[in-house]
Amino acid sequence: MVEFKLILLTYWGFYRRHFGLLVLFLVGLSLGSALLTAIQGLNFEAAKRYQSTTAMINHPISHFIRPILGQNYLPFALWEQLRAKGVTSAQPVLEGTIKTQAGQQLRIKGVNLLQWLNKTSAAQNVIAPLSRSQTAATPMSFLNTLYLDPTMIIRLGLDPDNPVLIFENAEQSMPVIAMEGLGKSGLVDIHVADTLLQANGQISYFEVTNDTADPQLALSIIKALTSTVGRVESVEEQAFDGLSQAFFLNLKALALLGYVVGAFLSFNAIKLAYTSRQTLQQQLFILGCSMKMLLKALIVELIALSFIAAIFGAVLGSVLANLLVLDVSSTLQSLYKLDRALVVSFDWWLVLLAFILNGVVLFGFVLMQVRHRHLKFVWLRFTAVFVTVFITGYYYFFAVTEVEALMLCVGVLMLFFIVTPVTIKSVFVVNWPTKNVVLLWLRADSSNQLSALSSSVLAMLMAVGAAISMQIMVGSFSDALDKHLTKRLSADLYIRVEDKLDELKNTLAQRQDIERVGVYWHAPVEVIKNTGEPDHIYSAKLMSFGQSSEYYSHLNLLGDKSVTPRHFRVESSYHGCLINEPGLLKYQFSVGDKVIIQQQNRYLKCVITGAFYDYGEQALAFVSTTDAMLSSTIRFQQYGVSLWLEDAKSASGIRDELMTLHALDSSQIIENRQFKAFAKRLFNSTFTVTSALNFFIILIALFGMWVSFLTLGRQQLEPITVLQRLGVSNRTLLGAKLLQTGLIIGATLGLAVPLGVLLGWVLLNYVMPIAFGWSMALTIDWSVLTTFIVSIFIAALVFSAIPLRKVLIRNTPSEHMHL
Numbered sequence: 001m002v003e004f005k006l007i008l009l010t011y012w013g014f015y016r017r018h019f020g021l022l023v024l025f026l027v028g029l030s031l032g033s034a035l036l037t038a039i040q041g042l043n044f045e046a047a048k049r050y051q052s053t054t055a056m057i058n059h060p061i062s063h064f065i066r067p068i069l070g071q072n073y074l075p076f077a078l079w080e081q082l083r084a085k086g087v088t089s090a091q092p093v094l095e096g097t098i099k100t101q102a103g104q105q106l107r108i109k110g111v112n113l114l115q116w117l118n119k120t121s122a123a124q125n126v127i128a129p130l131s132r133s134q135t136a137a138t139p140m141s142f143l144n145t146l147y148l149d150p151t152m153i154i155r156l157g158l159d160p161d162n163p164v165l166i167f168e169n170a171e172q173s174m175p176v177i178a179m180e181g182l183g184k185s186g187l188v189d190i191h192v193a194d195t196l197l198q199a200n201g202q203i204s205y206f207e208v209t210n211d212t213a214d215p216q217l218a219l220s221i222i223k224a225l226t227s228t229v230g231r232v233e234s235v236e237e238q239a240f241d242g243l244s245q246a247f248f249l250n251l252k253a254l255a256l257l258g259y260v261v262g263a264f265l266s267f268n269a270i271k272l273a274y275t276s277r278q279t280l281q282q283q284l285f286i287l288g289c290s291m292k293m294l295l296k297a298l299i300v301e302l303i304a305l306s307f308i309a310a311i312f313g314a315v316l317g318s319v320l321a322n323l324l325v326l327d328v329s330s331t332l333q334s335l336y337k338l339d340r341a342l343v344v345s346f347d348w349w350l351v352l353l354a355f356i357l358n359g360v361v362l363f364g365f366v367l368m369q370v371r372h373r374h375l376k377f378v379w380l381r382f383t384a385v386f387v388t389v390f391i392t393g394y395y396y397f398f399a400v401t402e403v404e405a406l407m408l409c410v411g412v413l414m415l416f417f418i419v420t421p422v423t424i425k426s427v428f429v430v431n432w433p434t435k436n437v438v439l440l441w442l443r444a445d446s447s448n449q450l451s452a453l454s455s456s457v458l459a460m461l462m463a464v465g466a467a468i469s470m471q472i473m474v475g476s477f478s479d480a481l482d483k484h485l486t487k488r489l490s491a492d493l494y495i496r497v498e499d500k501l502d503e504l505k506n507t508l509a510q511r512q513d514i515e516r517v518g519v520y521w522h523a524p525v526e527v528i529k530n531t532g533e534p535d536h537i538y539s540a541k542l543m544s545f546g547q548s549s550e551y552y553s554h555l556n557l558l559g560d561k562s563v564t565p566r567h568f569r570v571e572s573s574y575h576g577c578l579i580n581e582p583g584l585l586k587y588q589f590s591v592g593d594k595v596i597i598q599q600q601n602r603y604l605k606c607v608i609t610g611a612f613y614d615y616g617e618q619a620l621a622f623v624s625t626t627d628a629m630l631s632s633t634i635r636f637q638q639y640g641v642s643l644w645l646e647d648a649k650s651a652s653g654i655r656d657e658l659m660t661l662h663a664l665d666s667s668q669i670i671e672n673r674q675f676k677a678f679a680k681r682l683f684n685s686t687f688t689v690t691s692a693l694n695f696f697i698i699l700i701a702l703f704g705m706w707v708s709f710l711t712l713g714r715q716q717l718e719p720i721t722v723l724q725r726l727g728v729s730n731r732t733l734l735g736a737k738l739l740q741t742g743l744i745i746g747a748t749l750g751l752a753v754p755l756g757v758l759l760g761w762v763l764l765n766y767v768m769p770i771a772f773g774w775s776m777a778l779t780i781d782w783s784v785l786t787t788f789i790v791s792i793f794i795a796a797l798v799f800s801a802i803p804l805r806k807v808l809i810r811n812t813p814s815e816h817m818h819l
Contacts, residue, residue: 033354038320069524082206313358412759496669549565
């Protein structure tokens with residue numbers, strides 16, 4: 001035991017003398033795991049978003065009671081009936097948007113705050129701080145208080161010392177109290193929300209928890225009472241979970257790529273520590289320490305460092321996740337209908353995840369040191385090549401799921417991992433047309449250089465290749481989106497009003513300066529495939545824009561075709577209808593399928609006559625004429641009208657005129673360019689997270705390059721000393737080493753370009769259609785790509801030059817120090 005303790009004390013003394021090495025080691029293990037734990041934290045928070053009710057009571061939600069299809073609210077009588085039956089686990093929520101006196105819009109959620117009187121945690125966290133505040137005039141004043149997230153209080157510009165808010169239709173101010181975790185929505189008592197929203201007792205939905213003696217009995221009572229007025233949905237059946245699955249899978253894959261790049265950095269850091277400790281290990285062995293004790297001490301050391309690095313990685317991951325959470329939440333709310341705020345906090349399970357990942361990296365390093373010579377067997381290399389080619393070829397032909405599509409990306413990456421070292425080595429194998437002694441030494445020295453830089457070269461290849469592929473995917477999506485929005489948003493003006501829409505439509509249709517007036521009708525429906533196979537019901541939305549095909553000219557059918565009258569032709573009681581592209585790629589519908597679109601006892605029979613591009617939408621959507629929707633009696637909501645003008649240049653003038661004539665404000669009538677800019681901005685925000693992850697991955701790769709040259713510098717002290725003693729100047733040596741490094745980095749970046757293009761092609765032709773249901777052409781902006789590659793080349797060269805220069809100066813005799 002004394003021997004073991006002395007070895008550990010010796011190791012600790014080593015790290016105290018080489019504190020920078022310890023920091024480097026911990027950073028190397030922490031950075032990669034930080035990316036993965038950040039994304040896992042976001043994913044975990046999204047998955048457990050229903051662990052607390054809207055009223056912030058810490059009870060998991062099991063079910064929702066929502067209005068029947070075609071209705072927006074549930075009757076107040078349902079709550080009375082539930083309470084009369086003794087069901088207290090179903091609590092109402094009223095949602096809506098209201099304007100403040102300053103003209104700002106705020107989404108509020110009304111809940112039964114009297115629950116707090118029976119919940120200890122809520123009483124401590126909310127009522128106690130309220131009683132100490134200046135606004136607590138009475139013991140029940142928390143019922144007349146608005147609760148906002150601290151970020152929303154700042155965004156609304158309220159006084160931080162005494163925040164109050166006045167609503168547009170309210171006569172008195174409402175005190176505001178900060179509450180973490182509410183996101184962009186305010187929380188009030190349901191009675192206050194009913195008054196502000198003028199809901200007349202109606203309820204948006206109920207949240208059902210298992211906070212009862214017999215949850216199954218309560219659920220059976222709920223289903224019996226809601227059979228005619230509502231729908232009981234399980235938490236697991238929410239649309240968000242299915243739609244956002246691909247989003248989080250791709251983020252997780254990118255974060256895993258970042259961890260692999262970080263693992264290469266960790267290998268470099270471990271290698272640097274290993275080479276620095278070799279002399280110390282030999283001295284301990286000579287002094288009588290047994291190999292068993294040395295190995296035991298090494299294992300304890302690695303476990304301790306892994307745990308410390310895991311804590312750093314989890315903390316850094318939590319910070320990174322909270323930096324990204326606003327962009328992620330915005331994307332999830334806009335595209336996937338997220339109805340909760342995400343707050344990522346430090347969690348010990350993230351530490352456990354990082355610890356396991358770090359342990360895998362460390363174990364892999366030890367295994368490679370023990371079994372390094374086995375990796376040189378030719379048959380093993382050929383086996384690896386054969387398996388990689390086979391797996392890549394298999395997924396090329398048979399990939400049908402998101403995971404299989406991503407495995408194809410892994411296969412392409414592995415092929416380049418095999419090709420890259422051989423290709424770079426060939427640069428130094430060929431004869432160089434020179435007799436310069438330093439250059440010839442440089443060529444002969446390349447084997448040591450490549451061996452020391454192998455992990456960094458592969459990390460750089462992976463990071464840059466992934467960044468290029470994401471650039472290609474984002475650029476291709478942006479080009480496709482521009483064309484899509486130009487076609488889809490072809491009307492000159494869009495008007496949205498809540499009442500008297502038919503009267504407004506008829507008035508506008510009579511104007512001479514308006515060519516055509518379209519509508520936007522929307523209905524939540526269920527769709528059944530009319531086949532001989534067992535029926536499967538899909539949730540979908542049914543849309544309509546007018547009574548004839550001319551109102552659907554903004555829809556771009558697959559193959560860049562236009563909508564014609566035949567697409568809505570009625571045959572044998574089946575109306576013609578269109579389906580969006582995700583319906584074909586994600587839900588396996590086909591043109592020519594006969595379907596039944598239903599809403600309770602109302603239904604519409606239709607045959608799919610065409611499919612249209614629908615970028616940004618992953619849910620199933622059908623389009624039919626207004627006449628077909630009216631004949632089916634399906635309940636729908638009218639969202640507004642679209643205007644095509646005789647002279648598009650007069651849009652601004654007509655907009656101002658219509659605002660005056662029909663008492664519309666600027667938010668109710670929008671020009672085409674404003675609508676298009678808003679849509680473009682929304683979709684661009686979805687790539688903020690991927691761009692941030694790419695940036696971090698490249699930083700990790702560059703840091704790994706720097707660490708590699710630190711290791712290389714220690715290994716080349718002796719040959720550099722010999723050359724310096726022979727009279728070779730530091731400037732010449734630095735220039736030669738930078739030439740060698742430039743060739744290696746240039747060859748790596750040269751291979752990263754085709755790798756990125758291939759990965760981009762896989763993303764667009766496999767991942768995008770399978771995961772999101774969209775297809776688009778591959779486009780490459782070569783000027784942007786060239787600028788990116790040149791920037792990375794210069795940055796990598798600078799990162800490699802710094803440690804080389806330090807080694808040369810440190811090793812230079814005084815008479816030669818002129819670098």
